[in-house]
Amino acid sequence: MEINLDTKYINRCFELAQKGLGSVSPNPLVGCVIERDGIVLSEGFHEIYGGPHAEPNAIANATVSLEGATLYCNLEPCCHTNKQTPPCVKTIIENKIKRVVISNLDPNPNVSGNGVKILRDAGIEVDVGILEEVGKELNEAFFKFIQTNKPFVHIKLAQTLDGKIATSTGDSKWISNDSARKKVHEWRLKYDAVLIGRNTLSKDDPTLNIRMGINSKGKVPFRIVLGSIDKMNFSYKLFSDEWSHRTIVVTTLDSYRLATNSQLEQIEKNKITIIFADKQNGSFNLDDILLQLSKLKITSILVEGGKSVITSFINQKQYDKISFFICPKIIGNGISYYENDDLTLMKDAITFSETRVENIDNQVVIHAYSNKGNVCLQD
Ligand SMILES: NC(=O)c1ccc[n+]([C@@H]2O[C@H](COP(=O)([O-])OP(=O)(O)OC[C@H]3O[C@@H](n4cnc5c(N)ncnc54)[C@H](OP(=O)(O)O)[C@@H]3O)[C@@H](O)[C@H]2O)c1
Numbered sequence: 001m002e003i004n005l006d007t008k009y010i011n012r013c014f015e016l017a018q019k020g021l022g023s024v025s026p027n028p029l030v031g032c033v034i035e036r037d038g039i040v041l042s043e044g045f046h047e048i049y050g051g052p053h054a055e056p057n058a059i060a061n062a063t064v065s066l067e068g069a070t071l072y073c074n075l076e077p078c079c080h081t082n083k084q085t086p087p088c089v090k091t092i093i094e095n096k097i098k099r100v101v102i103s104n105l106d107p108n109p110n111v112s113g114n115g116v117k118i119l120r121d122a123g124i125e126v127d128v129g130i131l132e133e134v135g136k137e138l139n140e141a142f143f144k145f146i147q148t149n150k151p152f153v154h155i156k157l158a159q160t161l162d163g164k165i166a167t168s169t170g171d172s173k174w175i176s177n178d179s180a181r182k183k184v185h186e187w188r189l190k191y192d193a194v195l196i197g198r199n200t201l202s203k204d205d206p207t208l209n210i211r212m213g214i215n216s217k218g219k220v221p222f223r224i225v226l227g228s229i230d231k232m233n234f235s236y237k238l239f240s241d242e243w244s245h246r247t248i249v250v251t252t253l254d255s256y257r258l259a260t261n262s263q264l265e266q267i268e269k270n271k272i273t274i275i276f277a278d279k280q281n282g283s284f285n286l287d288d289i290l291l292q293l294s295k296l297k298i299t300s301i302l303v304e305g306g307k308s309v310i311t312s313f314i315n316q317k318q319y320d321k322i323s324f325f326i327c328p329k330i331i332g333n334g335i336s337y338y339e340n341d342d343l344t345l346m347k348d349a350i351t352f353s354e355t356r357v358e359n360i361d362n363q364v365v366i367h368a369y370s371n372k373g374n375v376c377l378q379d
Helices: 002-020 054-061 088-094 114-121 132-138 140-148 178-190 198-204 253-258 261-269 286-294 307-315
Strands: 031-036 039-045 070-075 099-104 125-128 152-160 164-167 193-197 222-226 247-251 273-276 300-303 321-327 334-336 352-360 363-370
Touching (some): 088 114, 099 114, 099 132, 132 140, 140 152, 178 300, 178 363, 253 273
């Protein structure tokens, strides 16, 4: 019976945590429920980066004494002493909470388990690991970033039944239907940045913002374009809309030197950020780019194509997760999402782990993790 209640309230924590989508990164999504004798006394979640954590929010929302209550939280309460707000464990102890139930330990190896220890030392019963895998998936980007200091990379692509992401002329509007595209807009709320290549920029002139009826909370993700800056047209939306200061171009120094005065003026005027990267065998070193992006506090990236971009992330093994939207259309000759002339034997095929299949309005979506494993399961 107790296990079922633990599961129920931790699931509620996950629901509450997601209310922080789009406003808490680079912090994790955390929800908190406080219950006594089967009655929920209070709830809270981490609402905004820099704001109070979920536990003090839930405690502050309570209108009755919390003595003897159980506090549910999807992430281990913090025990830091180097911030302006008091550590959550102190607030929990002061409020005479009797039991704490947690889904995941803090993934930071330097502090993991310390919050639990302080609570136990204070005589509080602590249970850890309830719906642990669900909690890890919810905060998978945070887990990876805190453990590696590199952004979590999720590739998404929409393909036809014959494996194409665009027709032979480069037209790709639209392969997937509204329901699938709405899902991608939801993800844009979740990710710090969206990344495309220069050809997708010129073919699609995308805005890469959050629409389709989703409350963006005023957020526009960073919009990253890979390619030669001297070949970019600055009338594209990413460079000229009101969010151009959220656009980052990753290019080479050589290409920057070839840019015209007019292009340089546009970069300056529209506050576009430039990141320089070297090319090896015609391709950027993505590992280096991810490190540079992490310094801009970008903890997660949704890679939205096209073929060259996706191929390089796969070949350089610089992705964590991939979602294939397989749509019931065929178009014959067209652009595939992956090219590799060297791969000639099935035994060398790229495989994935932890595959999950979903049906979104008659489109099959396969979510999978890179075969280095779900980063969240490595700890
Ligand atoms: N169905 C879908 O899900 C989907 C999604 C996105 C795009 N698309 C379609 O895909 C097509 C575009 O694909 P594409 O392969 O032609 O182009 P792309 O990947 O969008 O862009 C290719 C260009 O980006 C730069 N680039 C990409 N990866 C790089 C790397 N690792 N290192 C250095 N530079 C890199 C290069 O620019 P420079 O040449 O300037 O160096 C390269 O020529 C379009 O038709 C678009 O509509 C479909």
